Amino acid sequence: MHELSLIESMLSIIREEREKHGMTRIHRIRVVNGALSGAVSDALSFGWECLTQEGDMQGVALDITDAPLQVVCGSCGWEFTPEDVHCMACPACGEILGHEVMSGKELYIEEIEADIPD
Numbered sequence: 046m047h048e049l050s051l052i053e054s055m056l057s058i059i060r061e062e063r064e065k066h067g068m069t070r071i072h073r074i075r076v077v078n079g080a081l082s083g084a085v086s087d088a089l090s091f092g093w094e095c096l097t098q099e100g101d102m103q104g105v106a107l108d109i110t111d112a113p114l115q116v117v118c119g120s121c122g123w124e125f126t127p128e129d130v131h132c133m134a135c136p137a138c139g140e141i142l143g144h145e146v147m148s149g150k151e152l153y154i155e156e157i158e159a160d161i162p163d
């Protein structure tokens with residue numbers, strides 16, 4: 046399950062941020078998972094629970110926002126969210142090929158909610 050290794054790299058990013066900003070207690074992590082990121086949100090949640098059962102990240106909540114796929118038609122420039130990621134017909138002109146993906150491939154940490162002493 047590659048989501049586990051994604052969570053591991055997320056945890057190391059979070060630890061670096063904690064170090065850098067002197068966070069005392071982390072409450073919640075917000076993550077954005079694009080429709081084409083290749084990671085399944087349920088599997089990410091499961092991996093997070095596994096890897097934060099004990100240790101320094103115990104009890105930290107993980108919120109995952111699923112970001113829809115957004116593309117621009119390669120033929121007419123119309124921006125749309127395809128209903129089917131495998132066959133993306135443009136609603137404006139019907140073109141299926143050559144669209145540019147604007148968002149939906151991303152997987153990133155949007156926010157870390159934590160206590161930072163003054």
Ligand SMILES: [Zn+2]
Pocket residue numbers: 118119120121122123135136137138139140
């Ligand atoms: Zn089009």
